[in-house]
Amino acid sequence: MAILHGWRTCPRCEGRLENDGAQAICHGRCRSVYYANSAPCVSGLVEDAEGRLLLARRAVEPYLGLWDPPGGFLEEGEHPVEGLRRELLEETGLEAEIGSFVGAWMDVYGEADEAAATLNLYWSATVADGDPQAADDVAELRWFAADALPAGGELAFTTVKHALAAWRRRGLAP
Numbered sequence: 450m451a452i453l454h455g456w457r458t459c460p461r462c463e464g465r466l467e468n469d470g471a472q473a474i475c476h477g478r479c480r481s482v483y484y485a486n487s488a489p490c491v492s493g494l495v496e497d498a499e500g501r502l503l504l505a506r507r508a509v510e511p512y513l514g515l516w517d518p519p520g521g522f523l524e525e526g527e528h529p530v531e532g533l534r535r536e537l538l539e540e541t542g543l544e545a546e547i548g549s550f551v552g553a554w555m556d557v558y559g560e561a562d563e564a565a566a567t568l569n570l571y572w573s574a575t576v577a578d579g580d581p582q583a584a585d586d587v588a589e590l591r592w593f594a595a596d597a598l599p600a601g602g603e604l605a606f607t608t609v610k611h612a613l614a615a616w617r618r619r620g621l622a623p
């Protein structure tokens with residue numbers, strides 16, 4: 450659902466909002482302005498020495514039981530690379546070396562009416578230290594060879610298919 454959908458009064462001062470969907474301006478006491486943005490998410494395409502990719506089986510909805518690369522939502526004010534290191538550590542126990550930027554893809558998080566727009570940023574990464582241990586909202590971690598990735602129907606989020614395709618193209622490049 451669009452962030453500002455249904456907003457009529459200011460959440461800070463209960464003043465009247467002028468809301469065009471892209472921004473909502475408080476005409477009450479506080480004069481706050483609220484913007485509708487996609488929520489930024491970061492993910493790591495973590496490779497091992499054999500060129501295999503680390504994927505996580507989701508332990509939570511949406512897409513419970515399906516596979517996606519480890520990652521998550523950025524916190525307010527957090528640099529995306531720092532956020533990615535934090536998410537990789539939380540979900541996999543790995544200290545990661547973040548590599549090059551792979552790409553940005555738009556998606557949604559959640560079901561139908563509740564779905565929030567997301568901006569998904571992907572980096573390549575390697576393991577600096579540790580062994581993968583599923584934690585946080587991850588049920589299982591597994592290394593996949595580039596030619597043996599889960600089928601499309603076993604992948605969470607539309608974005609993941611695009612990101613994995615980009616990763617495979619990079620791997621096949623001379």
Ligand SMILES: [Zn+2]
Nearest residue numbers: 459462475479
């Ligand atoms: Zn207000």
